[in-house]
Amino acid sequence: MGGCPRYAGYVAYRGVIDEAELPEELSEVFRDRFSFYDGDRTQFLCYFIPGDFGATTPGRRRMNWVWYIRADAAGLDRITTDRNGTAHGLSLPPGLIAPQVHTELLDRAGALLPEPMRKLVEHTREPFAQAILDGRVSRMRSGRMLLTGDAAFVVRPHTAASAEKAAADAITLFTALQQVPSLDGALRAWEEDRLAEGMALYRRGIGLGHRLGLGSAEAGQRSPWTG
Ligand SMILES: Cc1cc2nc3c(=O)[nH]c(=O)nc-3n(C[C@H](O)[C@H](O)[C@H](O)COP(=O)(O)OP(=O)(O)OC[C@H]3O[C@@H](n4cnc5c(N)ncnc54)[C@H](O)[C@@H]3O)c2cc1C
Structure with missing residues (x-):
């Protein structure tokens, strides 16, 4: 994902x-x-x-x-x-x-x-x-398996908003499941909405870091897991 x-x-x-x-x-x-x-x-x-x-x-x-x-x-x-x-x-x-x-x-x-x-x-x-x-996904859903919170987006701390994002991932899922009649439709709508929110917060975090002169664009930075 x-x-x-x-x-x-x-x-x-x-x-x-x-x-x-x-x-x-x-x-x-x-x-x-x-x-x-x-x-x-x-x-x-x-x-x-x-x-x-x-x-x-x-x-x-x-x-x-x-x-x-x-x-x-x-x-x-x-x-x-x-x-x-x-x-x-x-x-x-x-x-x-x-x-x-x-x-x-x-x-x-x-x-x-x-x-x-x-x-x-x-x-x-x-x-x-x-x-x-910096961490982001391109999909938050595979079938009935979902990624939420930090498992989907690792956002720079300057946003002070990733705990709220994690909570919103869960709350919006609850609402989508209540409002959309089909499970597939609910999960599709939820994923589209949360991917957009996650990307916006992810970019804002990088932007805030850049304004402080901290970090560079994600490309070219090494991954701590893959070297
Ligand atoms: C030092 C620090 C300061 C932060 N300050 C802020 C802040 O001021 N404002 C803000 O909005 N955000 C802040 N954050 C970010 C915020 O804490 C996270 O974005 C948020 O906790 C993500 O929630 P989550 O549920 O996705 O993950 P987590 O809160 O990390 O929860 C994941 C849970 O999964 C459990 N787990 C892991 N592996 C397994 C496993 N294999 N089996 C079962 N359980 C497992 C973990 O023990 C943990 O309880 C801060 C983070 C850190 C580290």
């Missing part, structure tokens, strides 16, 4: 810090704000997320940051090879960053980020990372 997702040429470094552990001046700077920094071919964003047991009370939340950094295929391998030499391929779990990679991350933060964001990176005990991928 489609090709493998392909590496888009950049990674998202990420970190999570308990709000209680944030220095007061940082809590003050980022309080109730969704903060962005667009640099030269890089973007940093941070915002509070719920803490333990879904807590949203100030002081009990977590600060979550994401930093998009360009990395070629060798750079991706380096970042996602952990401190024990195990290669994870497309992501690096928390707690396993190699010391040299961590040092480079901190150096880069010092050189590229505004001070409050640099401090967030410095206060993060266990940064982790994931590769940004």
